[in-house]
Amino acid sequence: MLVTTLPRKPMLSSTPIVAGSGTESLFHIRMRLSLAIAALLMMACLGVFRALSEPSSGWRFDVDANQTVQAIELSGHQRLHDVQSISGVDCSGAPMQMALTADLMRETGGIAEYYSEHQRFYAAHERLWTLLSCSHATSTPLTVVHSGGSALLALEPKPLRELGLRFWFPWVFGLLAFSVGLAVWVYRPVDRTASWYLLASASYAFWVMVVAAMGSRHLTQPSLGLQALHQACHAAGHLYLICLCMLLWRFPISLDRPRFRESALMWGMLVWATAAMAIDVMQWVPTINWGFRLPNLALVVLLALLYTAQWRASRDDPLKRAPLKWLGFLLLLTLSLGFFTTLFAVANQWTVGRMAYGFAPMSLVFLGFVPLVTRLKLFKLEVWWARAWLWFLGGVLVVMLDVLLVRWFALDGGAALGVALALAGWLYFPMRQWLWQSMSRSALPQTSDILPDIVALSAPSPGRSPSDAWQRLWENHWHPLSVRELAIAEQLEICDQGQSLRIPGLGSLPALELGMPLRGARLYNTLDLKRAQEVCTLVRVGLDAANAAQQGALEERQRIASDLHDDLGAKLLTIAQTAEQPQHGSRVAELARQALEDMRLALRGLSAGPMRVSDLQADWRAELMARLDVANIEAIWQANDAPQALLLTATAQVQLTRVLRETVSNVIRHSQAKHCVVGIHWDTQSLNVRVQDDGIGLPRLQAVPGQRQGLGLNNIERRVHKLGGLIRWESSSLGGLSMEADIPLHALKSATSN
Amino acid sequence: VKTALVVEDLPDIRQWLCDTLVQAFPLARISSASRVDEALYALQSHSFDLALIDLGLPDGAGVEVIRRLRDAQPQALSVVITIFDDDAHLFPALQAGAFGYLLKDQPQDLLVRQLMRITQGEPPLSPAIARRVLAYFAQAQTRRAQSVIALEDQIALTDRENDVLLRVSKGFTLPEIGKQLSISRHTVADHVKQIYRKLGVSSRAEAALEAVRRGIVNT
Numbered sequence: 014m015l016v017t018t019l020p021r022k023p024m025l026s027s028t029p030i031v032a033g034s035g036t037e038s039l040f041h042i043r044m045r046l047s048l049a050i051a052a053l054l055m056m057a058c059l060g061v062f063r064a065l066s067e068p069s070s071g072w073r074f075d076v077d078a079n080q081t082v083q084a085i086e087l088s089g090h091q092r093l094h095d096v097q098s099i100s101g102v103d104c105s106g107a108p109m110q111m112a113l114t115a116d117l118m119r120e121t122g123g124i125a126e127y128y129s130e131h132q133r134f135y136a137a138h139e140r141l142w143t144l145l146s147c148s149h150a151t152s153t154p155l156t157v158v159h160s161g162g163s164a165l166l167a168l169e170p171k172p173l174r175e176l177g178l179r180f181w182f183p184w185v186f187g188l189l190a191f192s193v194g195l196a197v198w199v200y201r202p203v204d205r206t207a208s209w210y211l212l213a214s215a216s217y218a219f220w221v222m223v224v225a226a227m228g229s230r231h232l233t234q235p236s237l238g239l240q241a242l243h244q245a246c247h248a249a250g251h252l253y254l255i256c257l258c259m260l261l262w263r264f265p266i267s268l269d270r271p272r273f274r275e276s277a278l279m280w281g282m283l284v285w286a287t288a289a290m291a292i293d294v295m296q297w298v299p300t301i302n303w304g305f306r307l308p309n310l311a312l313v314v315l316l317a318l319l320y321t322a323q324w325r326a327s328r329d330d331p332l333k334r335a336p337l338k339w340l341g342f343l344l345l346l347t348l349s350l351g352f353f354t355t356l357f358a359v360a361n362q363w364t365v366g367r368m369a370y371g372f373a374p375m376s377l378v379f380l381g382f383v384p385l386v387t388r389l390k391l392f393k394l395e396v397w398w399a400r401a402w403l404w405f406l407g408g409v410l411v412v413m414l415d416v417l418l419v420r421w422f423a424l425d426g427g428a429a430l431g432v433a434l435a436l437a438g439w440l441y442f443p444m445r446q447w448l449w450q451s452m453s454r455s456a457l458p459q460t461s462d463i464l465p466d467i468v469a470l471s472a473p474s475p476g477r478s479p480s481d482a483w484q485r486l487w488e489n490h491w492h493p494l495s496v497r498e499l500a501i502a503e504q505l506e507i508c509d510q511g512q513s514l515r516i517p518g519l520g521s522l523p524a525l526e527l528g529m530p531l532r533g534a535r536l537y538n539t540l541d542l543k544r545a546q547e548v549c550t551l552v553r554v555g556l557d558a559a560n561a562a563q564q565g566a567l568e569e570r571q572r573i574a575s576d577l578h579d580d581l582g583a584k585l586l587t588i589a590q591t592a593e594q595p596q597h598g599s600r601v602a603e604l605a606r607q608a609l610e611d612m613r614l615a616l617r618g619l620s621a622g623p624m625r626v627s628d629l630q631a632d633w634r635a636e637l638m639a640r641l642d643v644a645n646i647e648a649i650w651q652a653n654d655a656p657q658a659l660l661l662t663a664t665a666q667v668q669l670t671r672v673l674r675e676t677v678s679n680v681i682r683h684s685q686a687k688h689c690v691v692g693i694h695w696d697t698q699s700l701n702v703r704v705q706d707d708g709i710g711l712p713r714l715q716a717v718p719g720q721r722q723g724l725g726l727n728n729i730e731r732r733v734h735k736l737g738g739l740i741r742w743e744s745s746s747l748g749g750l751s752m753e754a755d756i757p758l759h760a761l762k763s764a765t766s767n
Numbered sequence: 768v769k770t771a772l773v774v775e776d777l778p779d780i781r782q783w784l785c786d787t788l789v790q791a792f793p794l795a796r797i798s799s800a801s802r803v804d805e806a807l808y809a810l811q812s813h814s815f816d817l818a819l820i821d822l823g824l825p826d827g828a829g830v831e832v833i834r835r836l837r838d839a840q841p842q843a844l845s846v847v848i849t850i851f852d853d854d855a856h857l858f859p860a861l862q863a864g865a866f867g868y869l870l871k872d873q874p875q876d877l878l879v880r881q882l883m884r885i886t887q888g889e890p891p892l893s894p895a896i897a898r899r900v901l902a903y904f905a906q907a908q909t910r911r912a913q914s915v916i917a918l919e920d921q922i923a924l925t926d927r928e929n930d931v932l933l934r935v936s937k938g939f940t941l942p943e944i945g946k947q948l949s950i951s952r953h954t955v956a957d958h959v960k961q962i963y964r965k966l967g968v969s970s971r972a973e974a975a976l977e978a979v980r981r982g983i984v985n986t
Contacts, residue, residue, distance in 0.1 A: 602874070605872070606872045606873070606874075609850060609872045610872075613850070613851060613852070613853075616851070617853060620853075620855065621853075627937075628894070628895070628898060628936075630938065631894040631898075631936060631937045631938030632893070632894050632895060632938065633938065634894075634937075634938030634939070635893060635894045635935075635938040635939075635940065638938070638940050638943075639940060642940065643877070
């Protein structure tokens, strides 16, 4: 047995899955857990309190299709169109009026490009808040002037039920992300990546909470900190990316270098973010692009660079490459979500309550992180990863085309989306096909390539052991790091997180365990499993067929052997004995000719395939008629039409031919008949053969001593019985002997006849 | 029959066949050969009216001798002598131009009678061989329909020949067929003779056609 001894890679040291050091007491974990729950509750309450701080008039303000402000009743479906202004009192009790414009209904001030516009937005909202909160404090109703006149709206504290989906949706997602971050921190506190992860989730959660509160406002939010909150969100956006960068510095491989350490990266990024925030807060540049978006984008570029570095570092290490692939997909997905949401919001000047739907699913990166931390079936994710990529690319293509069409070809939204979908379909599906094929071909062995080895395995050649061929089959196509024979493997399965593949034994072939495929360059995944399953099935089918063929050949050989023994052997023996008596020369010649005929028939049984009954019957007719004719016996042939589709096996052909031939030979040799009637009758179940003559008949034949044996009646009887038939001799109505045999068709029929 | 050739590798059988020929044609001059190359050599120097040719020869197939004899001496009758009378063995020889076949293991007097019949233009035709011939001509028909170059018309069987062949394939003897078709036994035998001739001619023509086709492809 050949055991491949390839250089085996050292088993990759994997960090423990749950909990850090054993010395850590339960107390510490509990304490952290309590802290985490408290933080989570705080975050949850923060969002709710912030959203509820706005007094409610029972109406919400939005922009209608004509870009004018409208008020929508929350309980009913009443609307006030073309709202021009709103009035109430300020905190000194003096009446106060404010014009309402569509600009004020934007999601945030940040949607505008210039800081000057931000200033105007937040200043206006500050005044709105004064109006709203002072009117509420003095219980003064708001007066809304609209196209149809004016309306009075009473103010009350906002009830919880008015928060709606636009609040709860991002709220839930934010808390989910935060709780995952907290959970990782609780159970892996020593791991510094966990801390970065927690910080990332916290900054994301904070940001989403603000978005939730802002997006769910009816009119405005508390003035104190509205702009400050906005800027805090920017800070959180930077911090989020910084944390992800720090994470990628350590995960899955530490990128620490003697000359460049983690701390250097951290401080570098912090300085960068602080500088950016200073510019943002102080508004030293005219637009938010320079103050926030570009510095933020720079961090994204840094993240991409770090990812590339990780990719290079993990090129020989499939165990680390697998989570990296998955993480890369998650990052790209979430960052694109953020990018496209911002892009759309700015391009379409989104009004209140929409951004949350784009930002909330970004928490997926945190949920998707769970399998990375727990190392849960990463080899399965690897297959997933490729599919997810293709799916994602398709989506991106649609969005890009849509934006392109709207911006540059000035199509309206609906048409643009339709065209974009169609174009993406035409471009994307062929591309996906190509990508998928090239991706799967590069790594996975193709069945068509393996097939020759499978065929070779099921057609064993001498001098090559099947188990060697079996082992070589896996070696040649998967190039595993090692191949080990196992005593037993219950089923085909991937073990050690994709590092090995177990193949159950098939018949005499041993069970095997294969090390990492492609000489350790990748892990086994579910596609490998599927392919290996196919191979095993094909090998099993091949082996079964080979066994059946061997069995068939064996049975055929036994049949021929028994033919030779029963017929040829017996005749040659008789020839040998008869030849010793010189006076029997002609008898010897006759026996030898019969032996030759037997051999011819036996050979026909060897070489011939199934034969149509009508053809066989024609052969019989020609032969028997000719022989009877030569012997000067008048032959009468009585046969019904043979069933057209009936095919007889070679054995049946040979045996039936012998029965007829020997019976007719007896008639010619011994009966002294003048007439012979040969009757063949086929029906659906059986074949009836009858040979009658008007010769001397059975009683007189049997009177001659030893004649029965010489007549070969025993032989005829044996053959008919072998075919499962019945035979009887009796006196013929013609006066001589009659032989009649009934043979069931099922024993004669070839499997191919219908 | 004035000159005859026996091609057979077993000396005893060869002698026995020569004896049989002498009995059938007492005046004939008989040559014998035991190998393909000897037979081909004999063909160069002598002309023959009749040749008995065994199919399994030590240095090649007897079919080659039959083919050469047909090409070099079209008037000669080639008769296959064999112990295997199945169509798989015989059909190639018949296509190469053999005019009938004889089973070696028959009594000499029967053999003499059959030999006389063949030389008188009444070759044997078993149902199995008739079926092969029918199938061959049916295929030739479709091949001709597809072929660019037309073969001569004479290679197709006449309706009557087809009829005879069909009846032989069903196991009827020649006298029976004569009775069924209300023609003399000799006319039936003539048809059989024509069938043999056309089988040989057709296969030769097709071989030539195939050569031409290959030539066209090659140039």
